[in-house]
Amino acid sequence: MAYNIPSYVETIINSLEKTGYNAFLVGGSIRDIIIGKKPSDYDISTDAKPDEIKEVFKEFKTIEVGKKFGTIIVVQEEGAVEVTTFRREGEYKDGRRPEFVSFSKDIKEDLNRRDFTINAMAYNEKTGVIDPFGGKGNLENKIIKTVGNPENRFREDYLRIIRAVRFAAQLNFDIDEETYLACNKYKDFLLNISIERVRDELFKILLCEKPSNGIELLKDLGILKIFLPEIIPAIDFNQHNPHHDKDVYNHILCVLDNTPPVLQVRIGALFHDIGKPHTLTIDNEGVGHFYGHDKVGAEIVSEVLRRWKCSNELIEKVSTLVREHMTQHANYKEKGLKKLIARVGEDEIFNLLALQKADRSCSNEKADISSLLERENKIKDILYNKEAYNINQLDLDGRDILELGYKEGKIIGEILDYLLEQVMEKPDLNKKDLLIKNTLKKFPLK
Incomplete structure (x- = not known):
């Protein structure tokens, strides 16, 4: 197959090779090229040491972001590329960092320290693909598998457990059985990882094309119970309502998959009905109602996002979406819509509508969102005409x-x-x- 590498990336590889060094495109960029996806960034590994890399690119702007670990960023007008010296690593004592990092002259040693086989390939035009761990085959078979023994790999960095879930969700792959069993065995050690690192992986899962796949994997592995125990009561929770044909949890997953990949909207989707198990009342006809679940949900999501050390801005955006999601049922005239815009904000009003449309679409097979589409057009007119709401x-x-x-x-x-x-x-x-x-x-x- 053709490996289409941007010219500014080839410039870096060629410059290193002309100076007598070996250089390879590595990691996720190779993975993405093989599956036909445009890489978001490009990483290069070389046997040149950091000072030697700087010397080769002395005519370029370079940034030392991790010089002691061998990483120099080479900046060009078309983009910045991380160039890292081949590395070998010592034993991991704390499930986070190796005892030592030393430089190597062997690309295979460098690939050996990586997490998953699909991320442990290297390429340059002269050598072709170097794939010592079968990453290409695992891509073809849609399998997430660790490089070497999965227990050893996870003990090096327990965050790799959630990364396995994230890659499976992003790529719509399965996790290799041995790798899955090791994920399950070591999941409790994720509590040793900083919540910020865990949170960032969880957010990447939420932004997948089909985030429900990742959430289901987290549930099956018992990880959801560790970091989001608030959602567990929603699983199999019967809504006792003729307007809903799913339990609360499966409704949440449906809404997640039907919202746009905007972080606050996806988090809002995950939490919008999390208050329902706490607010169920059943009337004389046996119909379930959830009065105030939107307010309860807003309180829960604010508490969780604070626990996850999110920014106040994100907490406010998400809690507003959750608190206001039931306004979809209000019969607002123009004045009411303007007050809604004032509460939610012009920047977030269409995010609220996106959540509401997904919420209603996922309630039952006969759900009708025409009134929300009409509302959306009215709000567009209000904003276009610059009508006052503040x-x-x-x-x-x-x-x-x-x-x-x-x-x-x-x-x-x-x-x-x-x-x-x-x-x-x-x-x-x-x-x-x-x-x-x-x-x-x-x-x-x-």
């Missing part, structure tokens, strides 16, 4: 009101709130002279 969008502000002769105090806020209510109903009123007229009429000066 006090800051009024054609009059607090200073203008003070100049009319009103005194500072809560009256200013009351006036602005009143004017916004008027303008949200009748956008044509958002003109300074009309706003002043309405102010003086409603709040006459004494």
Whole structure:
């Protein structure tokens, strides 16, 4: 097969080889090229040492991000490429870092330290593909398998357990049986890994084309119970509702798979109904209701994301989506839609709609999202026409009101709130002279 490598990457390989060194494209970029996917980045391994790499590329901008581990970034206009010296590693004592890292002259030694066979291949035009662990065959057979003994590989870095799940989910592959058993055996040691590293892998799983595959693997391996015990009550939880043909957990998975790959939307999908097992009531006709599950879910997701050490910005975005997802059932007129935009934010309103459309589509086979599509068009019109939904969008502000002769105090806020209510109903009123007229009429000066 043809290995189409960008010219700026070939420049680096050729420059090293012309200077007498060996250089190979390695890792995920080879994997992606073989399966017909464009790599997101390119990594090169070489027998040149860091100072020698810098010397070869002295005419380029270089960045030392991990010089003691042999990594130099070579920057070109088309992109930056990590160039790393062949390495061998000592024994891992803490399930995270090797006792020592030393440089090697053998590409196979370098490949031997990598996690999975599909990431342990190397290529250059002169040599072709170097594949000492059968990575190409495992790609063809759609198998995730460790390089060497899986127990040894996971003891080196327990995060590789979740990475196995992530690659299986991203590529729609199966995990090799021996590798799977080792994942299961060592899963509890994931608690020794920093939550930030675990969280980042979980987020990559959520952003897969079909994230439910990854969530199901995490459940089957018992990893979901470790890092997201809040979702366990949703498994097999009967909704006792004629509008839902799935239990809560399988409904969540369906919504996950039907939302766009936007992080806050996918997290919102994962948590949107997590409050249902805590809020079930059954009426006299045996129908289940979940009053307030949106508010309970928003509290749960905020707590989990804080535990995962997420940013306040992400926590706010996700908790808002979860808290507002049931507004899909509200019969909003334009004023109500404007208030919804104000609560959710112009940047997030369409993310909320994406979550709501997936939520409704996954409720039952006869679900109809036409009302949400109509709402989406109305919101687009409101934003396109720049109709006010926020006090800051009024054609009059607090200073203008003070100049009319009103005194500072809560009256200013009351006036602005009143004017916004008027303008949200009748956008044509958002003109300074009309706003002043309405102010003086409603709040006459004494």
